[in-house]
Amino acid sequence: MSRQINIYHLYPSQLNLYGDRGNMLAISRRARWRNIELQIIPIEPGDQINFDRCDLLFMGGGQDSDQLLVAADLKKRQAEMRQAVEIGMPVFAVCGSFQLLGNHYTAVSGEKISGLEILDLYTEAGDKRLIGNAVISCPLWQPAQTLVGFENHAGKTYLGPGLKPLGTVLYGFGNNGQDKKEGAVYKNVIGTYLHGSLLPKNPWLTDYLLTKALEYRGQDSTLEKLDDSTETEAHRAAVYLARSWRHRMRSSRA
Amino acid sequence: MQKDTAKTGGFTNRLFQIKKTGAIVIGKALIAFTRLLGRGGTTLPGRMAIRIKPDLSELLAGQLLKGVLVVTGTNGKTTTSALIKNILKAAGYSCIHNQSGSNMSWGVASALVDAASVGGTITADWALMEADEGAFPKIVQDIRPLGIVVTNIFRDQLDRYGEIDRIQDAIGRGLQVQAAGGFQVVNADDPSLVSLDGLQGKQRLTYGLEIELIEDSFQNTGRDLKTCPLCKKELTYERVYFAHLGHYHCPTCDFRRPRPDVRLTGLTIKADGSSLLTIKTVDKQININSPLPGIYNYYNLLAALTCAVALNIPEATVVKTLEIANPSFGRMESFTVKEKELVIALIKNPVGANEVLRTILNRAEKATLLVAINDKIADGTDVSWLWDVDFEQLATRSEQLTATFAAGLRAWDMAVRFKYAGLDQQQILVEENSGTALHRALQATPPGGKLYILPTYTAMLEIRRHLNRMGYGRPYWEDR
Numbered sequence: 241m242s243r244q245i246n247i248y249h250l251y252p253s254q255l256n257l258y259g260d261r262g263n264m265l266a267i268s269r270r271a272r273w274r275n276i277e278l279q280i281i282p283i284e285p286g287d288q289i290n291f292d293r294c295d296l297l298f299m300g301g302g303q304d305s306d307q308l309l310v311a312a313d314l315k316k317r318q319a320e321m322r323q324a325v326e327i328g329m330p331v332f333a334v335c336g337s338f339q340l341l342g343n344h345y346t347a348v349s350g351e352k353i354s355g356l357e358i359l360d361l362y363t364e365a366g367d368k369r370l371i372g373n374a375v376i377s378c379p380l381w382q383p384a385q386t387l388v389g390f391e392n393h394a395g396k397t398y399l400g401p402g403l404k405p406l407g408t409v410l411y412g413f414g415n416n417g418q419d420k421k422e423g424a425v426y427k428n429v430i431g432t433y434l435h436g437s438l439l440p441k442n443p444w445l446t447d448y449l450l451t452k453a454l455e456y457r458g459q460d461s462t463l464e465k466l467d468d469s470t471e472t473e474a475h476r477a478a479v480y481l482a483r484s485w486r487h488r489m490r491s492s493r494a
Numbered sequence: 495m496q497k498d499t500a501k502t503g504g505f506t507n508r509l510f511q512i513k514k515t516g517a518i519v520i521g522k523a524l525i526a527f528t529r530l531l532g533r534g535g536t537t538l539p540g541r542m543a544i545r546i547k548p549d550l551s552e553l554l555a556g557q558l559l560k561g562v563l564v565v566t567g568t569n570g571k572t573t574t575s576a577l578i579k580n581i582l583k584a585a586g587y588s589c590i591h592n593q594s595g596s597n598m599s600w601g602v603a604s605a606l607v608d609a610a611s612v613g614g615t616i617t618a619d620w621a622l623m624e625a626d627e628g629a630f631p632k633i634v635q636d637i638r639p640l641g642i643v644v645t646n647i648f649r650d651q652l653d654r655y656g657e658i659d660r661i662q663d664a665i666g667r668g669l670q671v672q673a674a675g676g677f678q679v680v681n682a683d684d685p686s687l688v689s690l691d692g693l694q695g696k697q698r699l700t701y702g703l704e705i706e707l708i709e710d711s712f713q714n715t716g717r718d719l720k721t722c723p724l725c726k727k728e729l730t731y732e733r734v735y736f737a738h739l740g741h742y743h744c745p746t747c748d749f750r751r752p753r754p755d756v757r758l759t760g761l762t763i764k765a766d767g768s769s770l771l772t773i774k775t776v777d778k779q780i781n782i783n784s785p786l787p788g789i790y791n792y793y794n795l796l797a798a799l800t801c802a803v804a805l806n807i808p809e810a811t812v813v814k815t816l817e818i819a820n821p822s823f824g825r826m827e828s829f830t831v832k833e834k835e836l837v838i839a840l841i842k843n844p845v846g847a848n849e850v851l852r853t854i855l856n857r858a859e860k861a862t863l864l865v866a867i868n869d870k871i872a873d874g875t876d877v878s879w880l881w882d883v884d885f886e887q888l889a890t891r892s893e894q895l896t897a898t899f900a901a902g903l904r905a906w907d908m909a910v911r912f913k914y915a916g917l918d919q920q921q922i923l924v925e926e927n928s929g930t931a932l933h934r935a936l937q938a939t940p941p942g943g944k945l946y947i948l949p950t951y952t953a954m955l956e957i958r959r960h961l962n963r964m965g966y967g968r969p970y971w972e973d974r
Contacts, residue, residue: 266914474910
């Protein structure tokens with residue numbers, strides 16, 4: 241019997257900035273190349289969600305105006321979602337959704353928007369956007385692997401004392417441009433500011449999510465090796481660009 | 495401010511003159527020098543000139559006999575302004591224009607310096623300037639346009655402006671600072687534009703499509719703005735022409751599409767690819783046989799026509815000009831090189847790129863494809879948008895491709911994109927150097943065959959430089 245995974249794609253028509261489609265494509269292609277049956281179930285605001293059937297929850301980035309709409313709707317599912325996360329449901333959240341998983345977001349006006357309180361972090365609106373290519377060293381693997389992506393955020397995110405970052409910033413700004421931390425990991429929840437799209441150029445992270453989703457559903461989680469020569473070259477080229485003088489001169493101009 | 499001190503005469507006046515002349519002379523020298531190097535001289539000279547004399551654009555633009563027109567928006571700026579320029583010329587006016595998409599404030603300055611005498615006088619009727627959305631408020635403030643044309647707002651170069659909300663803000667601010675007595679031409683099918691105010695003492699004309707829905711096979715021309723710009727609830731669409739352009743209303747508040755002043759009411763596509771358009775203005779019906787293909791070009795044509803209506807240009811002149819319009823610089827331009835037909839189509843965001851792919855695939859012929867992606871500032875430094883382009887369409891028609899090349903600084907990102915679109919990894923040829931890629935792609939194309947080149951902006955400049963060196967195509971700064 242072939243293996244199966246259900247991915248819940250949260251609010252695809254609201255949270256779809258920054259090539260989030262690339263992340264979904266990466267997961268579904270890499271599953272299909274290994275004959276894993278993968279179903280992507282789009283969740284729209286107001287839909288009933290049965291988290292029991294969800295093996296991986298994917299949350300993308302949205303523009304400011306859509307994000308508020310989404311926050312209000314998600315708040316209604318806070319309890320169920322926290323429960324699922326505690327028993328190990330994998331979640332992958334990018335940019336705006338990463339902020340939304342935290343305790344609160346403080347807008348420029350001082351207004352506090354409460355988050356889902358799944359990750360112990362908070363975000364403050366910054367005066368300057370942090371923009372550019374970024375490379376982090378990520379300890380989800382031994383030895384640590386690099387992840388490369390593009391960040392573009394005005395919010396500055398600070399992790400609580402017990403919360404681990406996704407990685408340490410080698411090039412770029414990370415969560416707040418100060419503490420060298422990027423993203424956050426709690427149980428099987430990964431939050432990050434990196435897009436680019438993130439997953440296609442970091443195939444080991446895509447495979448990590450697939451493994452976690454298979455495990456969560458109690459299936460055989462061994463993944464056969466694929467020919468990743470194109471992805472690896474793209475990763476290498478992107479790291480090279482992020483390190484280059486040309487790029488560092490012009491990151492964050494907004 | 496410096497303008498006033500100048501009038502007080504004496505030493506400051508002389509200093510002012512020296513600075514102005516200095517800025518113009520240096521600007522002109524740099525234009526000549528960069529052209530010697532085979533570059534267009536559209537960025538650096540203007541940058542230097544405004545560094546020396548920050549209000550140079552204002553001084554030069556103030557001398558135009560008729561005034562200034564500015565075209566902004568995400569897509570269609572270049573085609574729309576080329577159409578307007580041709581109309582102005584056909585109506586007997588002289589016109590300065592910032593060619594080749596150099597549309598930041600320094601691009602505007604470069605064009606003005608190029609047209610001015612060394613003494614700083616300009617004797618043209620009109621200046622027609624394309625303005626980048628982010629640079630738009632500053633450009634409006636500098637050169638004080640009589641007329642502004644706004645085409646649309648799409649997701650484009652998010653790294654530069656943050657999100658779409660911010661682009662909308664920038665355009666709104668530009669419309670606000672326009673002086674009273676002017677006019678604005680705005681796309682009625684774009685809800686994000688219609689909601690912008692900034693009308694005090696100005697006239698606004700709108701245009702839009704009112705034809706039967708054309709089926710859109712491209713799944714991912716996602717709507718960028720789905721929420722009502724006033725109350726932030728979801729909009730309902732009766733018709734979607736592409737992305738978020740269409741007939742919309744908000745079920746929650748009163749916001750709805752206004753009835754456009756200029757409407758496309760009839761469309762027949764003819765066998766030769768041209769379109770017979772029926773357009774209704776406030777008081778008459780016009781028929782135009784347009785050579786430009788695609789819905790996006792109908793919008794461009796309507797924008798130009800509406801601007802001509804605002805300027806009271808005779809209808810016959812407008813129709814005659816629009817019927818002989820050529821695709822603009824880099825937008826589906828073709829060359830014949832060694833018996834091979836080479837077509838260059840600029841790509842810069844998902845909506846535009848999808849339109850280009852659609853047009854290519856509809857031609858149903860075998861061709862070589864070269865996609866060249868750079869990530870310099872003028873291209874957009876974030877290449878995420880590649881994942882929102884429906885390259886999947888290529889995989890379903892892969893028998894049409896003789897060879898597929900990924901080129902540019904981000905060649906490998908593009909190669910990964912092709913792979914995940916479903917193309918065979920072995921068939922994707924990667925060459926980071928755009929010039930070398932051009933040569934390899936030409937070699938891979940048989941005589942009589944076609945080569946489609948889809949570059950981002952700076953990759954297009956590189957490829958054109960190579961073509962110029964090989965003796966093909968005119969240098970891009972030359973007037974066409």
